Amino acid sequence: MTNMKNKKIKDNNPDSKLELANKIAKQSKKVVNTYAHFEDSLFRIIRSFSSWIDNVLFNQRFSVIVSLGLAILLYVTVNFNSQNSIFGNPLVNAKEVMDVPITARYNSDTFEISGLPTSANITLVGEGSNVNAAVNQKGTIVANLEGLTEGQHVVKLTTEGYGDNITVKVDPTDVVVTLKKKSTGQFDIGYDFINQDKMNSIYSLGTPEFEYSKVNVRASKETLDSIAFIKALIDVTNVDSNFEQEATLVAYDKKGIPVNADIVPNTVKVKVPVTSPNKTVPIVVETVGDVPNGKAIQSITMDHESVTIYASESVLSKINEVGVSLDASTLTKDSNVLRPITLPTGVKSSSVNQITMDVKLGEGVTKVIPNVPIYHKNTKYKFTVLNDQAYVDVEIFGTQENIDKVNADDIMVYFDMSGATPGNQEFKLSVEQPVGSLVKYSVAQPTLSVTVLGEADDNTTDESVGTN
Structure with missing residues (x-):
């Protein structure tokens, strides 16, 4: 009791309070000095590390090492999130391969197969190195139909050639295929020349001569019925003389689309004559x-x-x-x-593909050639010309020198009776313009009135009206 009282008295003593305050101030100052010293030391360490980094990064002696380190860091960063991550779970690495060919195993001599796709997609699953190795292998998808009979079947697709250390998933897993029994049909051989654009156009191809003219084709009855013709594809690239070759045979339907069938044999020996006819x-x-x-x-x-x-x-x-x-x-x-x-x-x-012409002009002159005889063409009837007109005037135009060379015998005026019917009719008169002539011809009278008789006339030659 006495001690407690003494302590209380001591605590209330002003000198004691001052002493306690001095102790607290000294302790705070000591903490501040310690923190300042620690902070100063930390900054010195950071400045030293930064200076060292600068010396390493920008020093030519360490540039190769720095580049290599950055490359490794970049590679690790990129591949960390990829399917083939070197840090990931090796059992979940996967890579998809598209359009892998499908091979069918069946008796192709007996059956025709339909419904089987030509390719499918696969997914390779396993360790990264194993998956990468499998991608570069020439694996295949297999549809095993051995032992199956004619009809429709559901077939599971499997794979080969990718190794045993990965898992391969096929999409689709199953396919529905149909097997049909084959029969044999016989067809004549036709032909097509291919690559004619690669042959000099001055040459002409003659009729091919085949070793045999018919060929056997094996396929299902439905396929055989769809075949319209068999053609030998004869390649004429750069040919300039008679040649022989083994031409590939292809079956086509009536639309010209190739038909998948077994042609036995699938080639034919052919001889083709090549000439260069000209004139x-x-x-x-x-x-x-x-x-x-x-x-x-x-x-x-x-x-x-x-x-x-x-x-x-x-x-x-x-x-x-x-x-x-x-x-x-x-x-x-x-x-x-x-x-x-x-x-x-x-x-x-x-x-020659083009010519140069030297054209000379002169003053045009008009001249009338009288009494040019009128001819008729394509008639199967007898007829009479109204007013017994058998001649007509023709007007010609050209230079004086050229028209002086023309006479009535050089001019052909006619009318065409190919559409004639019995009765009175008018026919258009035409004048034949000689090819290459430098003189223009025109008929003064455009039409001729004719009575067509109902009696047939065996004479269909072109004759003057005056001789009818």
Whole structure:
């Protein structure tokens, strides 16, 4: 009791309180000094580390090591979140491979298969290194139909060639396929020339000669019924003489779409003759339009008078000339004109593709040629011409020198009776413009009145009205 009282008295002593306050102040000052010392030391450490980092990063001796370290850090960072992460669980790494081919195992001599896709997708699962190795392997998907009979079947797809240390998942897992028994049909062999654009156009291909003309085809009855023809595909790339080759045979349906069938054998030996038929024919200028300002063409001189054309014999037999068109309405003075040669249908190429014409002009003159006989064409009836008209006047226009060369015998005026019916009718009179002529012809009288008789006439040749 006495001690407690003494303590209380002591606590209430002002000197004691002052002493306690001094102790607390000294302790606080000591803490502040300690913290300041620690802070100063920490800053010195940070400044030293920063200076060291600067010396390493920007020192040429350490640049290779720094680059390598950064590359490794970047690689680890990128691959940390990938499916093949070197830090991830090796059992969950996966990679998808698209469009892996499917191989069917079945008796192809007996059955035809349908419904099987050509490819499927797979997913490779396993350790990263194993998955990467499997991706580069030439694996395949297998549809095993061995032992199955004709009809529809559900087949599980499996894989081969990816190794045993990974798991392979196939999408789709199962497929529905149909097996149909094959039968044999016989077809004639046709042909198609391929790559004709790679052959010089001056050459012509003859009729191929095959080692045999028919071929056997094995397929289901449905497929055989869809086949319209079998063609040998004959490659004519760069051919310039007779040649032989083994041509591939392909089956087609009526729309020209290839049909999947077994052609036995699938090639045929063929011989093809190659020729270069040609013919040299004159070049004729065909003028259209009229020369302005009352002028006419006096003469046309060409740098080539003829051209050699290349085509089949049947085409060449029908061609006696080739034309070049000249628009007279564009001529205002003597001119040199470059124009392309117009090749007839069926002509593949020519020795000359264009010609240069030296065109001379002169003053145009008009002249009338009287009493030109009228001819009729394509008639199967007898007829009479009203007023017994058998002749007509023809007006010609050209330079004086050119029209002086024309007489009535050079002009053909006619009317076409191909659409005639019995009774009175009017037919249009036409005048034949000679090819290459520099003189223009026109008929003064545009029509002719004719009475067509009902009696048939066996005479269908072109004759003058005066001889009817």
